Amino acid sequence: MSGVMDFFLLMSVMGLLAVPSNPSPDFAALGLVLEAGVGCGIYGSYGDSFFTLIILLMYMRGTWIVFACETAIAADRDPNASGLWAVFGRKPVYMIWLFISQFIFCGGWYDECAQSLDEFDEVYLFRGEFGAVGLMYCSGGGFCMLGACTLQLSFFVVVELTRAVSRRALRPV
Known part of the structure; x- marks a missing residue:
């Protein structure tokens, strides 16, 4: 059970890092979808599966509304993926910022x-x-x-x- 929770928490951090580090709204919305699934998986591992399903459906609805609005506003013909160096270079910066802010603010x-x-x-x-x-x-x-x-x-x-x-x-x- 501890290994599953560690995996869920690691994927949660990766999903949160995928949102600000991607300049394309398509891949940022994909990070939000990953975060919704992983967050509900964390909550569901504590035993409340029905409430987890309801929260997942509500969160996915909001995520897809945001995804549709972002895609309508910024219709990008060639979106930058996470494999590009400009995008991949931002992730360590955000990771360091995450650890420093966690150390300072979340005593x-x-x-x-x-x-x-x-x-x-x-x-x-x-x-x-x-x-x-x-x-x-x-x-x-x-x-x-x-x-x-x-x-x-x-x-x-x-x-x-x-x-x-x-x-x-x-x-x-």
Whole structure:
């Protein structure tokens, strides 16, 4: 079980690095799809398969909406793949930045929730993911709200850019 989780976490980091290091929106969206699948695999390894499937379907829907908008805006005839040196050279820079920011900003929050409550011998009333949700909203709730507002604003910008001038999408708003 530990090897599977290590693989999922490694693929999660690779999926997160695939998004900013690719200049083409096609391959960046592929990194988002990889991240959605791996993230739900991590969550599903703790035993909640139905909720994992629902989250995967919702996240894939949002990813494909973003993918369709990005492809409509930047229709690239020759997208740069991850094998090119210009793209491949960015990944170590992002990896170093990731480790430095993790060392600076994420002091020791993972020491308390490194294991799920299902892995202990005792019987507990709550499962491990409920503690992680509380921890996420405790320390990062403001960042979640900031991310949601940013995504909403970027959606409005994409809608305004793709609509014709005569048919404004947000005119009633």
